[in-house]
Amino acid sequence: MSDKYADRGRVVKAIFIVVGVLFVGRLAMLQLFDPHYRQLADQQALRNVTQYPARGFIYDRHGELLVHNEAVYDLMVIPRMVKELDTAYFCQCLGITVDDFEARMKKARKYSPYSASIFMKQISKEEYAKFENKMFRFKGFYISQRTLRIYDRPIAAQVLGYVGEVDQGDIDRDPYYRQGDYIGKSGLEKSYEEVLRGEKGKKVMHVDVHNREIGPYLGGTLDTLPVEGGNLYTTLDADLQQYAEGLMANKRGCVVALEPSTGEVLAMVSAPCYDPNLLVGRIRGENYLKLNADIAKPMLNRALLGQYPPGSIFKIAQSMVALDLGVISPGTGFVCDKSLVGCHNHPSATCVREAIKMSCNPYFYQVYRRVIQQGKYKSIYKDSQYGLTVWRDYMLRFGFGQRLDIDLPKSGVSRGNIPDTAYYNRWYGKERWAFSTIYSNSIGQGEVTVVPIQMANLAAIVANRGWYITPHVVRAYGPDSTRDARYLEHHETGIRREYFDIAADGMYDVVHVAGGTARRARVEGLDICGKTGTAENYGNDHSVFICFAPKNDPKVAVAVYVENAQGGGGTWAAPIAGLIVEKYLCGEVKRKDVEKMYREVEPCQKLPLTRRVKKKK
Amino acid sequence: MNRMYQEKLKIDWIAVGLWAFLVVFGWLNIYAATYNEEQAAVFDLATFHGKQLLWIAGAAVVAVLLMFTEPRVVSNTSYVIYGVVLALLVVTLFIATVSHGGKSWIDLGFFRLQPSEFAKFATALALSKYMSTIGVEWKQTGTKVVAAAIVLIPMALVFLQHDTGSALVFLAFVLPLFREGLSGVILIVGVAAVALFVLALLVNKYILLGALAVLAAAYLFIWLNKRTSRDWWRVAAVLVCCALFVFSVDFVFNKVLEPHQRERIDVLLGKSEDLQGAGYNVHQSKIAIGSGGVAGKGFLRGTVTKADFVPEQHTDFIFCTVGEEWGWVGCTALVGAYVWLLVHLISMAERQRSRYARFYGYCVASILFVHLFVNVGMVIGLVPVIGIPLPFFSYGGSSLIAFTILLFLFIRQDANKNQLL
The missing domain is CATH 1.10.287 (Helix Hairpins)
Incomplete structure (x- = not known):
């Protein structure tokens, strides 16, 4: 049998092999060179379920719980899976209208018909209990648990801060956050965000084409558990804080109480205050708008942000600088010459201690002149430039004119102003100004502004006789009770201890000796040392007082600032500070009548805020 | 003649081995495709993989039985078998159970018979018998007419069952005829x-x-x-x-063309991208295969194929599971095994001494080839979606047993190829 087509077998084999190679090549295209398919597969078949950790708690210095969490429930919906829903009944369970239901469903559908979105946010435990056992009737809906902040005592709102949903800026800044996550927006919640938030966990679920969960992907080996947020152990004294807030009711201003030896903030009040519970949960949005629109700016922390003229309390720093420079001696006296600068009626001071006690304005005019014009240059302009530079260096060592490195968000802390030569050159021109131009600084007026926390820090410096630790609110944080090295470091003023003893003696006299300006701060049995200030400004004078006690073993340093009080430092701020010291050192205030009076009386005029604070916002 | 009877069978173990590899690998993938953790039992007649195990056993029995048949008997009954299958196809047209838009199944209660699966090897037998008749030469016009009739009649019947895919398989007979003298121009055309x-x-x-x-x-x-x-x-x-x-x-x-066929062609050519409709299957199958990467996600670890994203996962789209779980390496091995089997069958056919056996060998290789080409081509998006199974691999009793008969008839003939029919 002839077979002339025998070699056609090779053609057929070639066809088979070519097709095989074609397939393998095409498969290589799909499997080796196109990562797109892997992403698509993961997108549709895997669902990442985020497991939210509970946010860390915040305690006061005695271990009392200030901030903790409460479970709330987000009602989630997968629109495609909603079937056979009795809409009317469902709406009744949730307490919403059918129109509202439709609107929410529309929004969810718009987000995605196949994936879960929030149908209703933050349903309370009580509300959830009402329909928990009916959930099985609502196919396509499920509950996702979240936590909200809860505050047992309505105190320290501005210090603690609040938590809110992340915005686009937060998401861009830190890839940790996803839409709908919560983040600390202000106060400790913001500055310790990374400690408090913990670490989110992840569950990778394998889902089928109908979006039903089949089970954990790869047996859950890719899953991670959430790490609980770390706690904050603050230095705040909840009782003192609440007491101080009570005293500042009906007033505008602030209180800062420090422990001088450690720099720990015992209380930080910014009045008017608000209840931190207002900025939690579903009522947050509405309340936020209200608080934000309030002309008294309750959400600002005046203790850190307010830049006030310090008034006479500044004289303490002035005298320390002058003594250290040697331009005066402890026994230097000046006549109370009211032609230089106004003063109240009192005998002339014969020494620094008396000058502090009587808060003599002409005395400190002279002191400041000797600091600024030391006679190193012939030209008074050059001489003043030199003197100002020296003076400013001293003031910075007191923590003035710079942002104190407190552990609260930097954007909420002001520097205050200690003017430098460039500052005056800008205003008046180079060598066009001298002491006579800037003498108001001598008594804490003029261009000098100080932040209340710096005022309290001044009291602490005198209490410590010359050094301070940067004020801070958190003593330790996290599971290991980590301590921040910044708050163990002593900052020295470099001024001799004896000079501060003089200041302390003068401040003792202010409260205890006849002719002192703050007799109302006196507390039976306590040797409170203080200094009043009455800061002139556009409206009524601000009433200022700083103090510390006990004199020789200081446990507390306080600054009180009452805006636009009708009266001087001795009238308002001093007695409030006295009450706070008494509360802290004795635990209980015996002078109930005094306490009641300062709680209820309203010294503030209905005036807009001081110019500087307003400018800041 | 007695001497020939007693001649030891020289079974081609390469072909048998490749058959076994495909069947076992196929079963593993059916198991993976239909696997769920609650029903992990291997032998469970409620599951596809459990039933397939039964079909595999049946196929193995058939294969062994075929080794004991006398090839001459089969050869002599070729026309009878052809006639019976044609009759079945006609009957099917009237009493078929409608499924997947086609009516190609006869419901026997315990088993749904798909005569079109058997029409392939019956036609192969009849055409082989005819082409090996002494005196029949391709040159003669009469031969061409009869040969065409033998192929086109069952093809038309299958087509009438709306089983376009199976009907297209009959085009495979072009290759054996090409070997016997059909002009190569027809392939080029x-x-x-x-x-x-x-x-x-x-x-x-x-x-x-x-x-x-x-x-x-x-x-x-x-x-x-x-x-x-x-x-x-x-x-x-x-x-x-x-x-x-x-x-x-x-x-x-x-x-x-019918509308769904138009859509499938449009999708293939990229003229329409209806990922939720006509393009859904292929899109999902590409995702499943593409996500497998080089070495795959591992046995039973597929995410797409295990979540019902790909319809017909265990039958026509079984190749996706290979792609996802075994990756490019597994796919290449599988395609390689098929090509090896096909090329080997051609070599086997060429060593036959009888024209009947040679022609039949070509038929076997060609039918398997068309199935491979259309099925894998469809799954990887080179051919429009046409529902035909992957031989020995897809779930399905009719197809597995029919393909096994098709292949083992040839292996049997090859086993004593020196015997002249």
């Missing part, structure tokens, strides 16, 4: 027709024809010599045929 069809759908028809005319002119002028100048009328005739074909494409596409 076939490929050219497919290419023209695709181009006609994608490109403006006048531009296409213009380009063809330029090509023809170039052919005539660049290779201008005595022969080409004599050929001008042939080139012109081809060109006219092309033109007629191109203009008929729209008609065929819009009037002859």
Whole structure:
């Protein structure tokens, strides 16, 4: 049998092999060179379920719980899976209208018909209990648990801060956050965000084409558990804080109480205050708008942000600088010459201690002149430039004119102003100004502004006789009770201890000796040392007082600032500070009548805020 | 004759081994495709993989039984088998159970028989028998007519069952006939027709024809010599045929094809991207395969194929599971095994001493090849979606047993190839 087509077998084999190679090549295209398919597969078949950790708690210095969490429930919906829903009944369970239901469903559908979105946010435990056992009737809906902040005592709102949903800026800044996550927006919640938030966990679920969960992907080996947020152990004294807030009711201003030896903030009040519970949960949005629109700016922390003229309390720093420079001696006296600068009626001071006690304005005019014009240059302009530079260096060592490195968000802390030569050159021109131009600084007026926390820090410096630790609110944080090295470091003023003893003696006299300006701060049995200030400004004078006690073993340093009080430092701020010291050192205030009076009386005029604070916002 | 009977069978173990590999690997993938953790039992008749295990056992029994048959008996009953299957196909048209839009199953209660699966090897037997009849030569016009009839009758019946895929498989008989003398031009024309069809759908028809005319002119002028100048009328005739074909494409596409077929072709050509509708299957199967990467996600670790994203996962789209769980390496091994089997079958056919056995070997290889080409081509998006199974691999009793009979009849014949029929 002839077979002339025998070699056609090779053609057929070639066809088979070519097709095989074609397939393998095409498969290589799909499997080796196109990562797109892997992403698509993961997108549709895997669902990442985020497991939210509970946010860390915040305690006061005695271990009392200030901030903790409460479970709330987000009602989630997968629109495609909603079937056979009795809409009317469902709406009744949730307490919403059918129109509202439709609107929410529309929004969810718009987000995605196949994936879960929030149908209703933050349903309370009580509300959830009402329909928990009916959930099985609502196919396509499920509950996702979240936590909200809860505050047992309505105190320290501005210090603690609040938590809110992340915005686009937060998401861009830190890839940790996803839409709908919560983040600390202000106060400790913001500055310790990374400690408090913990670490989110992840569950990778394998889902089928109908979006039903089949089970954990790869047996859950890719899953991670959430790490609980770390706690904050603050230095705040909840009782003192609440007491101080009570005293500042009906007033505008602030209180800062420090422990001088450690720099720990015992209380930080910014009045008017608000209840931190207002900025939690579903009522947050509405309340936020209200608080934000309030002309008294309750959400600002005046203790850190307010830049006030310090008034006479500044004289303490002035005298320390002058003594250290040697331009005066402890026994230097000046006549109370009211032609230089106004003063109240009192005998002339014969020494620094008396000058502090009587808060003599002409005395400190002279002191400041000797600091600024030391006679190193012939030209008074050059001489003043030199003197100002020296003076400013001293003031910075007191923590003035710079942002104190407190552990609260930097954007909420002001520097205050200690003017430098460039500052005056800008205003008046180079060598066009001298002491006579800037003498108001001598008594804490003029261009000098100080932040209340710096005022309290001044009291602490005198209490410590010359050094301070940067004020801070958190003593330790996290599971290991980590301590921040910044708050163990002593900052020295470099001024001799004896000079501060003089200041302390003068401040003792202010409260205890006849002719002192703050007799109302006196507390039976306590040797409170203080200094009043009455800061002139556009409206009524601000009433200022700083103090510390006990004199020789200081446990507390306080600054009180009452805006636009009708009266001087001795009238308002001093007695409030006295009450706070008494509360802290004795635990209980015996002078109930005094306490009641300062709680209820309203010294503030209905005036807009001081110019500087307003400018800041 | 007795001596021949006692001759030891020389079974081709390569072919048997490849068959076993495909069946076992296929079962593993059916198990993976239908696997769920609650029903992990291997043998459970409620599951597809449990049933497939039964079919595999049945197929193995059939294979062993075939080793004890006398090839001559099969050869002599070729026409009878062909006749019976044709009758079954006709019966099916009337009593078929409608499933997946086709009516190709006869419900026997315990088992749904799909006669079209058996029509392939019956036709192969009949055509082999006819082509090996002494005195029949391809040159004769009568031979061509009869051969065409043998193929086209069952093809038409299957087509009437709306089983376009299985009907297309009958085109496989072109290859054995090519081996016996059918002009190779028909293969070239076939490929050219497919290419023209695709181009006609994608490109403006006048531009296409213009380009063809330029090509023809170039052919005539660049290779201008005595022969080409004599050929001008042939080139012109081809060109006219092309033109007629191109203009008929729209008609065929819009009037002859059914809507779902049109959609599938549109999706393949990228003219429509209906990922939720017509394009869904292929899109999902590409995702499943593409996500497998080099080495795959591992046995039972597929995410797409295990979550019902790909319909017909255990039958026509079983290749996705291989792609996802075994990756490019597994796919290459599988395609390699098939190609090896096909090439080996051709070698086996060429060593047959009888024309009957040789022709039948070509038939086996060609039928398997068309299935492989259409099935894998469809899953990886090279061929429009046409539902035919992957031989030995897809879930399904009829198809597994029919393919096993098809293959083992040839292995049996090869086992004593020296015996003249």
